[in-house]
Amino acid sequence: MATTSKRNLREEIHRSLEDKTLQRAITSAMDTLFERRKGALESIDFEGTRREARRLKEEALEHNPELLEQLIKTVEGYGGKVFLAKDAEAARTYIADLAVEKGVKTVVKSKSMVSEEVHLNTALEEEGIEVIETDLGERIIQLAHERPSHLIVPAVHKTKDQIIELFARTMGVENPPTEAEDLTRLVRDDLRPRFMKADMGVTGANFVLADTGTLVIVENEGNARLSTQLPPIHVAITGIEKLIPSMEQLGTFLELLPRSGTGQLLTAYVSLITGRPSTDTIDMGRANAGQVTEREFHLVLVDNGRSEAREDPELREALYCVRCGACLNACAPYNQVGGHVYGVDPYPGGIGCAWTWITKGPDSAKEINGLCTTCSRCTEVCPSMIDIPWLNTVIKQRNNERLGMKLRDRVFARADLLGDVSSPFAPLVNAAMKTPMAKISMGSIGIDRTRKMPEYVRGTFEDWFQERGQVTVRQPRRSAAMFVDCFINHNKPYVGEAAVQVLERVGVKLELAHNECCGRPALSQGALDKPRAWAKKNIERLHRLVQEDKDILFIEPSCLSSVRDDYRRLLENEGDEMLRKLDDIEERSWDVTEYFLHLVKEDKLDLHLRPLAETFVVHGHCHQKSLGIGSVPGEALRLIPEAEVIDVNALCCGMVGSFGYKEEYSELSRAIGQRLFDKLNAHEGTVVASGISCQSQIGEGTEREPKHPMEILIRAFA
Amino acid sequence: MSTPLTEAFAERMQSVGGRISYTTAEALVETLDGLVERDRPVLFTPELRDLARQLHDAGHEAYVGTREGVAEHSEAEFEEVLERAGTGVSGSLLGISSTGSIAVGPGGGNGGLLIAFPPHSIIVLQADSLRKNLAEALPEIERRFGEIGGEVVFVSGPSRTADIEMLSVVGVHGPTGLDVVIVDGKEA
CATH class of the missing domain: 3.40.50.10420 (NagB/RpiA/CoA transferase-like)
Incomplete structure (x- = not known):
């Protein structure tokens, strides 16, 4: 009821x-x-x-x-x-x-x-x-x-x-x-x-x-x-x-x-x-x-x-639902808590949130809106190709407009700003975040205080790239620009460094895209204005690069998924020229591991990789899967002689950006993660995960230190 | 006459619990005689009137369920016969090989009950009415809608459920057993 x-x-x-x-x-x-x-x-x-x-x-x-x-x-x-x-x-x-x-x-x-x-x-x-x-x-x-x-x-x-x-x-x-x-x-x-x-x-x-x-x-x-x-x-x-x-x-x-x-x-x-x-x-x-x-x-x-939903350009697509339930079977939160938590009046899951909004009004939909992590696994299986995460993002935005946005969500929305402010004072910020005072403040705004916040480093990935100056790539075969991810830039620059080094070894001449934040952290909180502005800027910037015959490479699959999937939604009303530019960009956009693998296959490269007689246990990123490149990390690692690669087949890590940090969902996030942890822990070896938030979740849940595929590959090049 | 279409159809129908018999037009009565439930009424859809008569003559309690919802060959009430019926025998419009389905047009009225109400269902399928897939079958169904009397049911196996712990159970509100008799198929 x-x-x-x-x-x-x-x-x-x-x-x-x-x-x-x-x-x-x-x-x-x-x-x-x-x-x-x-x-x-x-x-x-x-x-x-x-x-x-x-x-x-x-x-x-x-x-x-x-x-x-x-x-x-x-x-x-x-x-x-x-x-x-x-x-x-x-x-x-x-x-x-x-x-x-x-x-x-x-x-x-x-x-x-x-x-x-x-x-x-x-x-x-x-x-x-x-x-x-x-x-x-x-x-x-x-x-x-x-x-x-x-x-x-x-x-x-x-x-x-x-x-x-x-x-x-x-x-x-x-x-x-x-x-x-x-x-x-x-x-x-x-x-x-x-x-x-x-x-x-x-x-x-x-x-x-x-x-x-x-x-x-x-x-x-x-x-x-x-x-x-x-x-x-x-x-x-x-x-x-x-x-x-x-x-x-x-x-x-x-x-x-x-x-x-x-x-x-x-x-x-x-x-x-x-x-x-x-x-x-x-x-x-x-x-x-x-x-x-x-x-x-x-x-x-x-x-x-x-009828009202039919006139609503954003929610209209919910009406294409044929009620097959495939999205529920693919949904990590649904798999964990079942339907009743959604209030089921009567439609559960992410699609249910949109249907509840349509048939019962905004107030009923409000409660269950946050249960969609926007991991996009449902969009892979929907026979009507409904972008359920987008529906939930729109509903979140409307609720923010109606009821005001929580302070916590405003904080999470500005991953870019947090990084810019924190990096120069990294040791101080990291220490401060561990103090009881900080934990209390986190708790008071609705962040699970038992969660470890990502640590900042003083030198960013961008700093590293600039400081090393001109690099000569032997036999350059491609030119590409790196889309800089906020978390890799401020928290894990070594992942970016590894990616740059791997790609340079296979003949890619790299530069930085000097992009704005992709917008995903803000989109996840239902904030659409900032991401829209960033998207426009990024499109102009990336399009110039594409016109210079450069590919665009993404280290974090979530950033790539934003540009490919969400930008189209954000910029629907910005005119055809913008969308044409986006088409051009999409054609030249790659996940780094996908790009590496593509070059190796396309150019029939003989890599002479050093054997690594180790086991790699690979967790597929949800957005890699939704982009149709879920098998890429495992395939790339299999190029390393003597490496044993195990792809674990799990739903989702449960972290999905900020979802796992929110106090109301952190227990659910950990429960989702536990199913993955159990599968990972069944194997010895190095855990491999492409997503930064996946890495945090797995790190916390398994006490192992997950690596990006690029971090492994660079070792095989040494 | 075994064709890739019949074979694929039979394989899919069997995989969902349907049983397959092959026969010829001449041997059809004999085949049905061996399949129907003994000592209980057998109800036929109107287009199989001749078969009903022949089975009646062979000593079965056989009836035709007509548009008016009464039973032929008898003063019996349709309701009473239906309740006691062991087998419903229905003709079909066509079969679909890729999904292992049969389109049944039960002749309007109460004919639609015959494939769902008795515990045992027999559907007679002409081998040459098999179509490759839905895309081939649907336009044909649409063309024949008028003559069919408004109702077509695609049947793919006996009734089933998995509502208890996803355990497959055959035989819920519809029949527990489904026999498909392919006429002019192989093994004639």
Whole structure:
């Protein structure tokens, strides 16, 4: 239920993390879904298909008003009734009134998130009508008086043992069976007679074809089949954004939805229902027999904020969601705490935050907004290519505007400034940051005081580069400029130094880009103005370099991800010329390790690397993965003779910039990290991580000292 | 007649728990006779009226579920027959090889119940109606929408769930068993 009272999110996160049963249930389910999805996608061109899906969704939403008009005409033409519900109350009132008017005593429902969104069950129950959820997961949730915690597996947070106990308590079964198969049978047998006597069936619809008025319902259990076939009244409730023009567009979505959701090529049943031919109803002893003699069909199309979101250039893309849940399965915080922490009214996760904003308003979305770390893993898997981290950044910015930005977040937003101020007094600042006074101040503004703050060094990377003067590169084959990362510059200049030395050995003539901060630290706090200004400056600067035929190299994958992904969003309204320049820059932008590997392959370089008979345990950076270069660090290290390279497959380190430093999330951050630490600690050797915040998190969690791939490579060149 | 399309279809259908039989048009009744649940009503979709009659003649309690929602060959009430039915037999519009699916157009009315309500479902598929993928199948379905009577269901295996600890269970609200009979396939 929606709560307007202030929640103690930190406490709720803590409780979820302490609940070992919940942890076990979610972790294993998410891993299973993630793997099944990967397997199912092998048979299609995922990137090509989702680009097409995105285009189709954009087009359909663009023409939504016309499609709505066409659909209403078609459905009414074949004798169905259409109700356009402007908000949740209108939707639930229409259906409740209809049920009362038709003498309905029992309603069977198949899974519908929109019905959860409008709190349909409550409205029906208030009229004394019995509502039976028939999807197994939804039925479990209903019996437990809970809310669904996942878009497609609503009871994913429950273990089998808990379900056995629940059935014993609520279904009057003395010794419930213990196998999943028998538990399923128990529910089937319990629900069969209810299906037969139900007076109304309520379903959702995954897609609605505007030209033929066809509902497309994707399901596995057969309950949507029975809910639409047995009762004399079928009510379908869905959002207005589910309209697509015709069957022509459907194929693309059917290729993606089941694969992304459950990892199936197609679900057991995909029903395409058009119209309700006026047939006799089947009388199995239902309450409203005789009252409804001709089958009835009602289509309730819910707006509830969607039209407004359609007009909103930033939030609009949330409406492309097909509710497959793949983003949840990829989300590190969701994997750790499950859905309920998100308030689930009813949409969880990062996408849920946007949907909560759209359907319930800013206040409801505020609480869960910070749970998105903007790591971008969801964008890799979304079949509609929704930039969920961006949606959360925008919402953060709007909340900052409405409610003011926290002092702490303002501090985190200015990584550039902190570095500039601190570096000259590095020893002093480092010592000061460890004093009890500093810890108290940190705590008072909401920074976890047990966290070690990154230490500053006196000589920056930029100083080092300038001071060493002119360097002659033997056989120069490329010219490139280094994009200087705030943290490498002020905290870990030796990483930059290693990168410069490695690249010079393979014939790259380097200079510094003299850039502004990429903007990510500020974007993560929902501050958009500064990053926008920096982005413009950086684009001018980097574009000049590109015109001089220079490549642009990024040591920190997060900076590269900002320039490639976020700048486009930030500068959408700055005119075509700016975006053209950005295109040019993107074409010449590289992650340093990716660039190194590219040169070695492209120019068939014989490196004569020194053997390093060591083990390297590699953690992939989230932004490297989202940029499609996740395998690059491991590949580069495998060029070293005798090196043993192990890629650990973990979600995320959990730090993600400032996320792990915030007091309300630091426990969650550490819990996410723990899964990575365990995987890393299973191997001896040197831990390798490309991200500076990944390095801090891993350093703290494993007491090992992670290295950037460039730091290893330079040793092999020595 | 075994083709790459039938083989790929059969493999995918079997991987989700569907059983495959191959037969010829002449031997179809005999094949069905061996597959249907004994001693319980068998319900056919209207386009398989002839098969229903032949199975009825062979001693089965066979009915046709029609648009009007009543059963032929008997004074029996549709509701009563449906509740007792062991097997629903349905024809199909086409099969999709790449996903292992069959498009069933249950002839409008209450025909759609026959593939979902009885515990055992049999779908008859003509081998030459197999299409490579959804992209080939959907335009054809669209063209035939009018004659189909408004409802098409893509069936890919018996009903299933994984709502309890992601454990795969076959047989939820729909059938527990699905037999696909490929007509004019190999092993005739």
